[in-house]
Amino acid sequence: MTATLDRPAVSGAAHGLAGTWQLTRLALRRDRIVLPIWIVLLGIMPSTSSGTFETLYPTAAERAGLTASMGANPSLSLIYGPAFDLSTAGGFTAWRLGGFLALAAGLMAVFTVTRHTRAEEDSGRAELLASAVVGRYALLTAGVLVSAGASVLIGLVETGLMIGAKLPVGGSLALGAATTVTGLVFTAIAAVAVQVAEYSRTANGIGATAVGVAFLLRAVGDSTSDATWVSWLSPIGWAQQIRPFADERWWVFLLPLAATVVVGAAGYALLPRRDVGTGIIPPRPGPAEAAASLRSPFALAWRLHRGPLIGWLIGTAVCAAVFGSVASGIGDVVGESRQAKEIFQRLGGTDGLIDAFMAAMTGLFAMVIALHGVQSALRLRAEETAVRVEPLLATSVSRMRLLGSHLVFTFGGTALMMVVSGVLLGLSNGMRAGGVSDSVGDMVVASLAQLPAVWVITGLAVTLFGLAPKFSTAAWAIAGLALLLSLFGPVLDLPQAVVDVSPFSHVPKLPAAEFTATPLVWLTAVAVVALVAGLMGWRRRDVG
Numbered sequence: 001m002t003a004t005l006d007r008p009a010v011s012g013a014a015h016g017l018a019g020t021w022q023l024t025r026l027a028l029r030r031d032r033i034v035l036p037i038w039i040v041l042l043g044i045m046p047s048t049s050s051g052t053f054e055t056l057y058p059t060a061a062e063r064a065g066l067t068a069s070m071g072a073n074p075s076l077s078l079i080y081g082p083a084f085d086l087s088t089a090g091g092f093t094a095w096r097l098g099g100f101l102a103l104a105a106g107l108m109a110v111f112t113v114t115r116h117t118r119a120e121e122d123s124g125r126a127e128l129l130a131s132a133v134v135g136r137y138a139l140l141t142a143g144v145l146v147s148a149g150a151s152v153l154i155g156l157v158e159t160g161l162m163i164g165a166k167l168p169v170g171g172s173l174a175l176g177a178a179t180t181v182t183g184l185v186f187t188a189i190a191a192v193a194v195q196v197a198e199y200s201r202t203a204n205g206i207g208a209t210a211v212g213v214a215f216l217l218r219a220v221g222d223s224t225s226d227a228t229w230v231s232w233l234s235p236i237g238w239a240q241q242i243r244p245f246a247d248e249r250w251w252v253f254l255l256p257l258a259a260t261v262v263v264g265a266a267g268y269a270l271l272p273r274r275d276v277g278t279g280i281i282p283p284r285p286g287p288a289e290a291a292a293s294l295r296s297p298f299a300l301a302w303r304l305h306r307g308p309l310i311g312w313l314i315g316t317a318v319c320a321a322v323f324g325s326v327a328s329g330i331g332d333v334v335g336e337s338r339q340a341k342e343i344f345q346r347l348g349g350t351d352g353l354i355d356a357f358m359a360a361m362t363g364l365f366a367m368v369i370a371l372h373g374v375q376s377a378l379r380l381r382a383e384e385t386a387v388r389v390e391p392l393l394a395t396s397v398s399r400m401r402l403l404g405s406h407l408v409f410t411f412g413g414t415a416l417m418m419v420v421s422g423v424l425l426g427l428s429n430g431m432r433a434g435g436v437s438d439s440v441g442d443m444v445v446a447s448l449a450q451l452p453a454v455w456v457i458t459g460l461a462v463t464l465f466g467l468a469p470k471f472s473t474a475a476w477a478i479a480g481l482a483l484l485l486s487l488f489g490p491v492l493d494l495p496q497a498v499v500d501v502s503p504f505s506h507v508p509k510l511p512a513a514e515f516t517a518t519p520l521v522w523l524t525a526v527a528v529v530a531l532v533a534g535l536m537g538w539r540r541r542d543v544g
Contacts, residue, residue: 017138018133018138019132020137023134023142031112039153039154039157041480041484042154042157044157046161047158047164063087077222078222078326079326080095081098082241084243091245093162093245098244099236105179105180105183105186106235107186109147109148109151109190110207111204115143116139118197118200126276126277127276140194151180155177155180158175158176162175162176171245172244174242174243174250178244181256181257181260185263186235192270193207195273196270196280198277198279198281201307214234214236217230218231218234218240235259298408304383304406312413313420316365316369316417316420320425320428321425323361323428324358324425325432327425327433354429358429358443358446359512361425363486365417366454366507367482369414369418370453370479371476371479372414373410373454374478376458377407377410377458389543390543403538415451418447418454422448426439426440426441426442426443427439443511445515449507450504452507452523452527453502456503457478459526459530460475466538467534468537482502482504485498485501489502503523503526507520
């Protein structure tokens with residue numbers, strides 16, 4: 001007779017989730033730098049911006065016409081969404097930031113879920129974990145829990161700080177919850193993307209495209225009077241249709257919550273239909289031998305960087321064209337408010353409101369493009385942790401040749417994007433206001449003036465990669481700090497010494513301000529030193 005060991009009955013669902021708590025703790029530990037940055041940055045933005053409303057529009061007369069003037073401007077509706085009630089600080093804040101908070105929460109959710117699911121499969125760690133007592137659904141559930149928890153925390157921080165700023169409780173709850181549910185929707189979408197795609201960068205691309213399409217649908221619906229229904233197809237549109245601080249419509253929350261459940265269930269249903277390390281859509285088989293165009297480190301680097309680079313270029317071009325087209329109507333945004341004009345001029349120079357706005361937009365594009373520089377600079381680190389660098393270095397390929405091939409696209413890609421942003425900003429503004437050639441020339445020069453500051457952030461990312469690879473993700477914190485200080489420092493009257501920590505604060509605010517070469521020379525020198533330090537560190541340290 002065979003002896004059997006009595007065991008407590010374990011349900012299939014419980015077995016499939018075994019190890020979820022441990023994986024969640026591991027994910028939180030890995031994101032102990034990145035997630036707090038997302039939470040703090042998005043959480044403080046509404047309360048910080050709401051405090052400037054009374055300064056910008058101090059009289060009741062100035063506030064009374066805001067809703068009608070801005071709501072009637074289709075260009076502003078395309079960027080910010082529908083203007084429901086701009087006569088209060090809360091309503092103005094929800095209009096200016098609601099859509100962008102939802103967009104940022106969506107991107108955060110996509111990147112978080114992908115990082116803790118598909119990226120783990122890319123590195124081989126998921127298969128190693130699967131050999132232990134880890135359920136089939138544990139890894140996905142851990143990624144979903146971390147993303148959903150971060151979305152909830154962002155909403156709670158937003159709500160708490162807005163209530164602390166003495167904004168109405170109902171509107172504060174609505175705006176915070178709108179950001180949260182948008183993060184939940186894109187968490188569910190990312191859960192599907194990681195099942196469909198075979199690689200993490202493809203899953204990130206699918207998720208980011210979904211966020212972009214949602215923003216585009218919202219923009220088309222809100223800026224076209226005959227197609228307002230289109231915005232109801234977008235999760236970002238749902239967040240704005242909740243109407244925080246403008247007779248909140250709580251029933252709209254049913255739409256994102258239902259979408260989260262349905263789409264999330266689809267992600268869980270697809271998971272058991274594929275093997276670990278594969279996707280629902282199988283990759284196309286490659287040729288038996290690599291093409292001649294792939295037989296060099298430079299060609300391989302182009303293959304790895306081309307997808308993100310093309311996507312960023314398209315996004316930069318579209319956004320620059322949109323912002324340039326509304327520059328001539330910036331007066332509708334600030335009205336007759338002397339304080340608002342001063343804020344724009346402090347952000348972008350001292351001459352002319354339109355020039356100040358264009359200078360501020362050029363700086364904003366530079367800050368965003370610096371994020372691409374960080375992403376591109378850390379691409380080789382991702383290859384290194386995936387153990388794809390060591391086989392290359394075992395051949396005749398040298399370390400410096402391999403890294404140099406990647407840095408061509410890192411620094412060259414940021415330069416190309418700055419030129420594209422300058423051309424499209426100048427072209428779209430010139431077509432509406434006149435003087436296309438002068439406008440394009442001025443904006444290209446203004447954009448190139450921002451390039452040394454972008455390269456400082458990128459160079460610091462290379463420094464971390466070369467000298468402290470385990471802490472290379474801190475490059476995102478550096479970029480986030482620079483962006484935060486540059487965006488909010490001038491508005492909040494922070495001490496100049498604090499604002500000057502950001503390299504973007506030293507760039508001459510062209511085309512409004514006078515050109516000065518000295519700060520650009522110093523910024524370029526800092527970027528070169530950071531780059532050289534990273535190269536020397538990479539040359540001396542162990543791989544992996």
